[in-house]
Amino acid sequence: MLGSGKWRHLLGAMATTLTMSATAAFAWPDGPVNYIIPFNAGGESDITARYQQPFFKKTTGQDLIVQYLPGAGGAQAWSGLNGYNGDGMTIMGTNLPHIVLQPMLQDPGYQTGDITNVYMFHFTPDALLVQKDSPFQSVQDVIDAATQNPGAVIAGGTGTNSANHVANQVFSNETGVQTTYIPYSGTGATESGLLGGEVDVLWGYTTVAARQADAVRMLAVATEERHPLFPDVPTFKELGIDMVGGAYRGIAVPSSTPEELRQQLSNTIGQINADPEFRKRMENDGYAVIDVPYAEMDAFMADRQAAYESVAEQLKSQN
Amino acid sequence: MADPLGILLTALSPMNLMLALLGVLAGTVIGALPGLSATMAIAVLVPFTFVMDPASGLIMLGAIYTGAIYGGAFAAILVNTPGTPSAIATTFDGFPMAKRGDGDLAVTLATIASVVGGLVGAILLMTLSPKLATLALAFQSTEYFWLAILGLTLIATLSQGNVVKGMIGGMFGLFLSMIGVAVIGGDVRFTGGMPSMLGGIDIVAALIGLYCIPVLINMVASAGQHLEPAPARGFRFFEALGIALRDWVNLLRSSIIGTLVGILPGAGGSIASLISYAEARRASPRSENFGKGEPSGLLATESANNATVGGGFIPTLVLGIPGTPPDAVIMGALMVQGIRTGPALFQSGDGTVYIFMVGLLVATLLMLPTGLIVGRYAFRFIANVPKAMLVPLIAYMTIVGSFAIHSNPHDVLVMVVMGLIGWVAARGGYGASPIVLGLVLGQIAEQGFMRAWMIGGARGDFAGQLLLNRPISWGIVALILLTLCLPLLRRQRQARPAPATIPIGSRPDMPGLAGAAIFLTLSVWILAQAQALSTMAAAFPLAVGMAMATLSLLQILRSWRGYATTDMEAGSDDATGRGAVLAVTMLLWALLFPVLGMFTTSLTACAVLTMTGQFGRPRLRQLAIYSLSVLVMVSAFYLLMVRVLNIPMPVGLLP
Numbered sequence: 001m002l003g004s005g006k007w008r009h010l011l012g013a014m015a016t017t018l019t020m021s022a023t024a025a026f027a028w029p030d031g032p033v034n035y036i037i038p039f040n041a042g043g044e045s046d047i048t049a050r051y052q053q054p055f056f057k058k059t060t061g062q063d064l065i066v067q068y069l070p071g072a073g074g075a076q077a078w079s080g081l082n083g084y085n086g087d088g089m090t091i092m093g094t095n096l097p098h099i100v101l102q103p104m105l106q107d108p109g110y111q112t113g114d115i116t117n118v119y120m121f122h123f124t125p126d127a128l129l130v131q132k133d134s135p136f137q138s139v140q141d142v143i144d145a146a147t148q149n150p151g152a153v154i155a156g157g158t159g160t161n162s163a164n165h166v167a168n169q170v171f172s173n174e175t176g177v178q179t180t181y182i183p184y185s186g187t188g189a190t191e192s193g194l195l196g197g198e199v200d201v202l203w204g205y206t207t208v209a210a211r212q213a214d215a216v217r218m219l220a221v222a223t224e225e226r227h228p229l230f231p232d233v234p235t236f237k238e239l240g241i242d243m244v245g246g247a248y249r250g251i252a253v254p255s256s257t258p259e260e261l262r263q264q265l266s267n268t269i270g271q272i273n274a275d276p277e278f279r280k281r282m283e284n285d286g287y288a289v290i291d292v293p294y295a296e297m298d299a300f301m302a303d304r305q306a307a308y309e310s311v312a313e314q315l316k317s318q319n
Numbered sequence: 320m321a322d323p324l325g326i327l328l329t330a331l332s333p334m335n336l337m338l339a340l341l342g343v344l345a346g347t348v349i350g351a352l353p354g355l356s357a358t359m360a361i362a363v364l365v366p367f368t369f370v371m372d373p374a375s376g377l378i379m380l381g382a383i384y385t386g387a388i389y390g391g392a393f394a395a396i397l398v399n400t401p402g403t404p405s406a407i408a409t410t411f412d413g414f415p416m417a418k419r420g421d422g423d424l425a426v427t428l429a430t431i432a433s434v435v436g437g438l439v440g441a442i443l444l445m446t447l448s449p450k451l452a453t454l455a456l457a458f459q460s461t462e463y464f465w466l467a468i469l470g471l472t473l474i475a476t477l478s479q480g481n482v483v484k485g486m487i488g489g490m491f492g493l494f495l496s497m498i499g500v501a502v503i504g505g506d507v508r509f510t511g512g513m514p515s516m517l518g519g520i521d522i523v524a525a526l527i528g529l530y531c532i533p534v535l536i537n538m539v540a541s542a543g544q545h546l547e548p549a550p551a552r553g554f555r556f557f558e559a560l561g562i563a564l565r566d567w568v569n570l571l572r573s574s575i576i577g578t579l580v581g582i583l584p585g586a587g588g589s590i591a592s593l594i595s596y597a598e599a600r601r602a603s604p605r606s607e608n609f610g611k612g613e614p615s616g617l618l619a620t621e622s623a624n625n626a627t628v629g630g631g632f633i634p635t636l637v638l639g640i641p642g643t644p645p646d647a648v649i650m651g652a653l654m655v656q657g658i659r660t661g662p663a664l665f666q667s668g669d670g671t672v673y674i675f676m677v678g679l680l681v682a683t684l685l686m687l688p689t690g691l692i693v694g695r696y697a698f699r700f701i702a703n704v705p706k707a708m709l710v711p712l713i714a715y716m717t718i719v720g721s722f723a724i725h726s727n728p729h730d731v732l733v734m735v736v737m738g739l740i741g742w743v744a745a746r747g748g749y750g751a752s753p754i755v756l757g758l759v760l761g762q763i764a765e766q767g768f769m770r771a772w773m774i775g776g777a778r779g780d781f782a783g784q785l786l787l788n789r790p791i792s793w794g795i796v797a798l799i800l801l802t803l804c805l806p807l808l809r810r811q812r813q814a815r816p817a818p819a820t821i822p823i824g825s826r827p828d829m830p831g832l833a834g835a836a837i838f839l840t841l842s843v844w845i846l847a848q849a850q851a852l853s854t855m856a857a858a859f860p861l862a863v864g865m866a867m868a869t870l871s872l873l874q875i876l877r878s879w880r881g882y883a884t885t886d887m888e889a890g891s892d893d894a895t896g897r898g899a900v901l902a903v904t905m906l907l908w909a910l911l912f913p914v915l916g917m918f919t920t921s922l923t924a925c926a927v928l929t930m931t932g933q934f935g936r937p938r939l940r941q942l943a944i945y946s947l948s949v950l951v952m953v954s955a956f957y958l959l960m961v962r963v964l965n966i967p968m969p970v971g972l973l974p
Contacts, residue, residue, distance in 0.1 A: 034967050041358065042647025050651040054369050063366055065965045068358070069725045071518025072500040079514050080727065085970050106507055108500070109514025154777050160505030180777035182770055185502050185762075188584050188640045188647070195638065196456035198774065211639050211661055285654070 028088045028264050032063040035251075036092040038077030040070045043158075043187045044124055044207055044287075045093050045249055051281055052121075055272040072108065073159050074098050079109030086256030088265060096120070096248035097308050100301075101161050104312040112305065118262045119269040120250035120292035120300065122282060124205035126167040126222035126243070127233075131194055132215055134201075139220045139239050142201055146177035155179040156190050156199035163247040164190075164203035166311050167222065173314070174241045205246060206230065210286035222246055229286055248304070250292070266294035326670050329374060330677035338371075338379040339682040343689050346386020351394050351402045351697065353527045354720020355964070357387035357645045363964055365652045373656040374671045378678030380652060384645045385437055385628045385679065388588055389686055392429040392621055393694060397422060397546070397701040398713055400531040404522060405588025405624035407755060408596040408616075410530060411477070415612030420547030422702060426694035427559040428614055429621045430687060432570060435563070436622030437683035439574035440581065440629025444636075445676045451582055451630075452637035457791055458583050460774070461784060464767030465795040466583075467760040470590055472802045473597050474753045477610065483874050484831065485753045487838050488744070490867040492757020494845060495520050496765070497860055503769045504856030509848060515729045524721045524730040525737045525758055529751040531717050532738025532905065538710055539897040542934040545709060546702045554691050562614050569599050569615050570622050577623030581630020587643050588624040589759050595623035597802060629679065636660050636672060707945055710901070710932030711925035712952060718908055718921065719956055726966045728913040735909045739902055747834030765859040773855070832878035835871045842867035900931050916971025918957050925949045 033056070039045050049066050056064040069077040074095060084090040099115055102108040130136045136145070146153040157164025160183045168181045182199055184190045187208070194202040195215060202208070202216075206227050209218040220236045221227050222243045236243035251269055253262060270293055272278055282289050292300045329335070349355045361380050368376025391406035396413035409429065416425040443451065458466075474489045475482055498509045499519030510516035538545055563570060573595035580591035599619035600609040609616050631642030639661030641647035650660055658664070658671060701709065721734035741751045768785075775784030786792050845864035849857045904927050912920040929945050937945070960966045 032965055034965060040647065041362065041644055042641045042650055046647070047651050047654055050365065050655045053366050054655070057366070057369075066362055066365070067726070067965075068362065069727070071521075071725075075500065076518030076725075079517065083969075084967060090967050105505070106500075107514070108507075109517055151777050152779075154774055160501070160503065180773060182773055183503050183505075184770075185585075185766060191640050192456055192584055192634075192638070193459065195640075196459050198459040198770075211659070213661060213663055215638075215661075281657075 028261055029060055029062045031089060032065050033060075033088070034090045035064050035066050036069050036077055036090065037066060038069055038071075038074035038093060038095070040186055041068055044205065044247070045095060047285070048122060048249060048282065048287060049093060051278065052269075052272055055275050055278050056268070058275075059268055059271050073102065073162065075102055075108035075110070078102075078115060081110070081252060082114060082255045084254045086254040086258070086261075088253065088257060088261040090254065091265065092252050094250050094252040095163075096250075096304055097163055097166055098247075100305050100308045101166070101312055101315075104308070105161050105316055112301070114255065115252050116255050116257065116262065117250050117252045117297050117301065118266045118294045120248050120290060120297070121269055121273050123246055123248050123288045123290050124207050124286070125227065125246040125288060126163065127204055127206050127209060128171070128219045129194065129202045129204050129208060129216045130200070130219060131197065132217055134217065136201065136219065137217075139234075139236070139241070142219065143175050143177050145200075146175075146179055150178040151180050153177075153179045153201060154182055154199045155201050155203055156182050156184060156193045157203040158187055158190055159183050159185070161315055163245075165315065166308070167203045167243070167245065169311050169314055170243050170245065171236075171241070173311075174236075174243055206286035206288075208286075209233075210284070223288070227286070227288075229283065245307075248290070262294050322670075326673045326677060329670070330378070330674045330681060335375050335378050335674075335678055336681065338375055339382045339678055340685050340689070342379040342382025343386040343682050343685045344693070346383035346388075347390035347393075347686070347689060347693055349383070350387030350390025351693075352716060352720055353394050353400050353402050353531065354523060354716075354723045356403060356523070356724070357384045358648055359723070359964065360387060361645050361648045361652075365648065365655075368652055369655065373653075373658065374674040374678070376652065376656070377649065377671070377675040378682065380649050381628075381632075381675060381679040382682035382685070384649070385625060385682055386686065386689070387645075388624050388628055389430070389433040389437075389621075389690060391624070392433065393426065393697050396425045396429060396617075397698060398531065399534045400713075400717075401526055403588070404526060404759065405592055405627070406620070407526065407589050407752075407759070408592040408620040409624075411596065411610050411620075411752070412613050412616035415610070416614070416617065417546050417698075417702075419612060421612070422546055422698045423695065424555045424559055424614075425617060426698050427554050427556055427691060428562060428617050430690035430694060431559055431563045432573075432618045432621035433625040433690065434683055434687050435570050436574040436577050436625035437628060437686065438680065439571070439622075440578045440626035441676065441680045441683055442629070443578050444629040444632050444679070445673075448633050448637050451578075451633050454579065455582050455584060455634040455638060455640065455642070459789075460767045460770035461786070461789050462767075462791050462795065463583070463585070463763050464771060464785075465792050465799070466586065466590065466594075467764035467767060469597075469795055469799050469802070470593050470760045471756060471764070472799055473593055474756055475803065476597060476600060477750065477752045477756070481748060481831075483870055483877060484748050484834075485750065487835065487867060487870045487874060488749045488751075488753030489757040490863055490870065491744075491749075491838065491841070492754040492759075493761040493764070493863045494841070494860075494867070495525065495754070495758045496761025497863070501852075501856040502762070502766055503773075504853045506852045506856035508852060508856060508860065509845070520733055520737070520758065521721075521724055521730050522759055523724050524734040526755060527717050527721050528734035528736070528738030529741040529755055531713065532735065532902075533742040533745055533751065535710060535714055535717075535905075536742055536898040536901055538706055538713075539901050539928075539931050544702070545706060554695055556691065563618060566615050566618055569602065570618055572602075573599060573619040573623040574626040577626025578630035580623070581627030581642055582633050584634055584640050584642050585763065587631075588627045590763075591627045591630075592620035592624040593756070595619045601802065601805060625683070632676075632679075636664055705932075707929050707933035707937070708948055711928040711949055714901075714905060714908075714928050715921055715925055715953060715956065718905075718912070718924075719917070719960055722912075722917070723960060723964065723966050726968075728909070728969055731909040731912070735905045738905070742902075744834060747830040748828070749831075749834050769855060769858065772858075827881050828878040832875055835874035835878060838867055839871035839875070842871060897931050901928065904928060904931070912971070913969040914971055916973040917960075917968050918953065919971070919973040921953050921957070922950065925953055 391403035394402035395406040395409035399414040474485045576595040577591040634640045635646040775781040849860040908924040
């Protein structure tokens with residue numbers, strides 16, 4: 001026989017279950033969520049999406065399904081973002097400076113304002129890398145070589161008008177030296193260009209140094225403080241070069257997505273970001289976890305947009 | 320390396336064997352359906368591997384990958400449509416074999432070749448990985464450029480009878496590859512102002528259209544069977560094995576070429592199989608039979624493309640640079656499992672990677688029984704199903720397949736338009752394969768050349784960067800020269816006793832002339848458009864435009880004088896009303912499904928195509944069976960797309 005206290009307990013539990021399932025019926029997500037990555041598999045956007053996957057399942061109980069829609073440096077996907085259903089079941093990765101620079105420099109089929117970003121969840125700091133046998137031991141060596149022979153130092157990077165391209169331009173502006181920038185079609189291709197000796201230096205991120213370990217040497221990082229994973233590598237600022245930047249990655253939704261859903265998604269991504277296991281994994285690979293939730297997005301975007309404006313003008317005039 | 324016996328036992332555990340078998344089976348089916356790719360299947364399944372033991376998960380992903388590359392051969396052989404780009408060259412001899420009633424033999428040959436290629440690739444991966452990985456680094460922009468040019472020389476082989484037309488087609492393919500945002504220069508090129516063209520022409524969508532739409536039009540244009548009807552017989556396994564054993568040099572050479580090309584990041588199965596096909600043809604005493612159903616051609620392409628699976632894992636695991644797109648997805652899965660690919664992996668003593676390699680080997684062996692059984696049913700099905708069923712089925716596959724690539728309705732339209740262009744071009748004697756070659760190799764050629772040029776400019780040494788200081792490039796250039804000159808030498812030697820007279824037709828080749836005129840107009844437009852581009856983005860279009868203009872002028876002259884009026888790829892069929900109905904149906908299908916919904920549009924279109932493919936008045940019972948089958952087929956694939964692969968369908972008025 002059950003005592004009356006136990007009965008009350010059971011009833012209470014049943015009531016809780018009922019209300020929970022009632023809210024669950026309206027809750028997002030009520031099925032697997034499609035997560036569209038505007039690039040090919042294997043790059044930073046893909047890997048971090050993969051890292052989010054198990055934690056998304058843990059947080060929401062639903063699967064996050066990663067799909068690839070590469071083309072035009074991401075513009076193919078972003079220009080189609082608002083065509084998807086705004087029911088929270090389709091979300092898309094977004095990248096800075098791409099979504100700011102592309103519309104500034106040409107007509108990629110969307111405007112920066114067309115993209116509803118709900119969360120910026122991490123950042124990969126720009127880094128200047130050489131292969132382990134390179135004669136360049138420091139940033140100063142690179143500057144000296146480029147001063148002696150303008151244009152002879154060959155710098156690789158991913159894409160034209162991309163984060164790497166911007167980094168190369170800012171570096172030139174700050175130091176006054178001229179390098180030759182060679183665009184590649186993806187992170188993998190840049191790494192084989194560096195390791196195979198086709199380029200002298202590579203504009204990459206801290207993640208490249210984490211992945212390639214001893215095969216490469218990182219000369220400097222574009223962060224305010226030294227990166228915890230690389231305590232021996234100086235920042236550009238320490239070297240007197242005012243360069244802090246990199247690529248920011250976030251998540252956007254179609255513009256028809258209701259406000260509550262945007263907020264809910266933002267909360268979910270924030271929860272994943274707060275998971276210590278997720279943070280550890282990201283930081284071990286050289287990523288810097290950041291938190292820009294939906295509420296702070298407008299201010300963040302305005303700030304970044306202003307920062308890229310002058311570089312965009314320069315890149316434009318080169319074409 | 321960890322304890323070898325332990326590794327073997329783990330890899331051969333019942334659980335892992337079952338996952339390998341399931342993976343191969345699923346991969347084979349997905350690979351056989353044009354548009355559905357290994358990358359997509361693996362990407363969908365990665366989350367499931369998170370709950371598995373890392374090695375088991377990896378074995379399943381590897382099995383799907385190798386199965387999918389193999390499965391691409393089915394569609395190539397049976398419907399002349401490469402299920403994956405890796406199977407492009409398989410269509411050259413596979414479809415002619417099936418057409419003459421040897422489809423069962425072709426499928427069995429493809430199975431044997433795939434197993435051999437897969438084994439060679441996997442064994443090289445297990446034994447020589449760290450050494451072979453250096454090849455990936457020795458290949459730089461210059462070498463990729465020459466490799467692409469070597470691939471393009473195949474045009475001369477594929478367009479026997481009319482090399483000029485083949486080259487014009489190749490230039491058209493190169494032009495198609497340049498549409499969209501230029502990687503170097505960043506300019507928007509040749510989009511005609513349409514934002515949807517920014518991403519360029521998707522290779523898979525174009526492949527499906529160029530190869531499959533003409534097959535469909537030919538199917539409805541005549542009442543005969545699609546393939547020679549086959550008597551019920553066995554796998555023809557020993558016959559196939561005999562052919563394969565006699566051709567062991569070719570198998571081994573192609574497998575090694577496949578592994579080596581697989582190691583090069585960004586090259587992949589399509590280039591591996593094209594190059595091994597060209598090499599097989601050069602070495603074969605029966606080179607004249609290539610393209611007409613020669614088993615050696617099939618053996619070469621299928622062993623090469625499966626060897627790229629093992630080859631592609633070499634840079635992925637050793638350097639942390641993925642060899643192919645599926646490798647990139649698998650690398651992501653590895654990283655989530657906490658396994659860091661790259662230089663440290665082989666020294667870490669972690670057995671997981673070795674278990675995975677053994678699993679890949681096992682999965683490759685499992686392809687033999689799986690492939691033989693699946694292949695036999697696929698062949699019997701395609702050969703015996705009436706056209707009234709086959710036409711809507713294949714048409715539906717092309718539509719959902721091209722949509723599935725990126726869940727983008729635009730790709731479907733590209734597929735149909737490319738198909739219609741391909742069909743019209745074939746009427747003028749301009750075959751589809753040169754166009755495909757240009758499209759597949761164009762970006763590799765352009766980016767390789769432009770990078771080498773920029774680097775050469777910065778170092779003040781163009782010639783050194785482009786050829787002189789690059790020993791590997793010398794080797795590739797030697798192969799190019801050999802490919803181009805050998806047939807000429809051979810012909811000269813044969814022709815000396817009795818000089819061959821060039822057949823001059825009595826009448827001008829009007830379709831060829833019209834085609835050349837259109838291509839000339841296009842080349843003028845390309846040249847005009849290129850004026851507005853930055854130097855970096857304009858160089859390649861200018862070269863292609865000028866070559867296309869020159870070749871088109873030459874062809875106009877030749878057509879007028881009636882040279883080579885027959886072409887092997889030009890169909891002998893007549894464009895009947897049925898062909899037109901099919902073309903219009905496909906076009907409307909592609910245009911309307913984003914508005915009306917995929918399910919409704921497909922059901923209607925399939926009904927129309929059933930009528931189009933039906934010759935003679937159908938009996939009532941037959942009609943009922945057809946309607947029911949169409950309903951089941953459309954529903955089944957719709958559910959596969961939406962529920963299993965999670966492809967978001969466009970928001971239409973109806974489902």
